[in-house]
Amino acid sequence: xxxxxxxxxxxxxxxLADLFAAWxxxxxxxxxxxxxxxxxxxxxxxxxxxxxxxxxxxxxxDEVLERIRDAGYESRxxxxxxxxxxxxxxxxxxxxxxVKPVSKDELIEIVDDVADRTxxxxxxxxxxxxxxxxALLESEKADRELANNEExxxxxxxxxxxxxxxxxxxxxxxxxDDFVGAFQDLQxxx
Numbered sequence: 001x002x003x004x005x006x007x008x009x010x011x012x013x014x015x016l017a018d019l020f021a022a023w024x025x026x027x028x029x030x031x032x033x034x035x036x037x038x039x040x041x042x043x044x045x046x047x048x049x050x051x052x053x054x055x056x057x058x059x060x061x062d063e064v065l066e067r068i069r070d071a072g073y074e075s076r077x078x079x080x081x082x083x084x085x086x087x088x089x090x091x092x093x094x095x096x097x098x099v100k101p102v103s104k105d106e107l108i109e110i111v112d113d114v115a116d117r118t119x120x121x122x123x124x125x126x127x128x129x130x131x132x133x134x135a136l137l138e139s140e141k142a143d144r145e146l147a148n149n150e151e152x153x154x155x156x157x158x159x160x161x162x163x164x165x166x167x168x169x170x171x172x173x174x175x176x177d178d179f180v181g182a183f184q185d186l187q188x189x190x
Contacts, residue, residue: 054081
């Protein structure tokens with residue numbers, strides 16, 4: 001997992017936002033926003049995870065989430081809220097959901113999980129792209145040519161390395177939900 005992960009904590013309760021930021025700052029780069037407008041001002045492509053309160057005066061978390069998605073940001077968004085989820089969440093573009101009160105361990109674990117999913121997706125996408133190239137070369141070139149080509153050998157090594165990483169990630173997923181979550185993420189992008 002990348003240590004230089006950038007997180008934006010959005011909550012109109014400043015003390016709570018600052019507490020969450022303090023919990024996360026030992027491991028990651030964290031910024032805070034105390035309302036929806038400020039959150040949108042602080043959004044950038046470098047923000048990888050957004051912890052977003054649903055109930056805020058002015059722009060609600062739901063509206064902020066919609067604008068983040070409409071703007072094309074690929075950040076992971078975790079709704080952190082006192083609102084129990086209802087069926088309307090099915091259509092919402094968040095990646096995970098935490099119901100307050102939230103412990104430090106829960107917060108760190110969920111950030112880790114959604115960040116791992118991002119890494120997993122990019123590995124999987126690269127893996128499939130490289131496997132396609134490998135198959136194409138194998139259908140067009142003689143075995144001897146392939147065996148003597150350094151770029152092809154590097155490609156094979158990278159495919160093996162990614163295959164091992166993807167396998168390791170899948171076996172490290174602690175629950176059926178992690179597994180399903182990762183594949184839902186992949187499907188929603190296609």
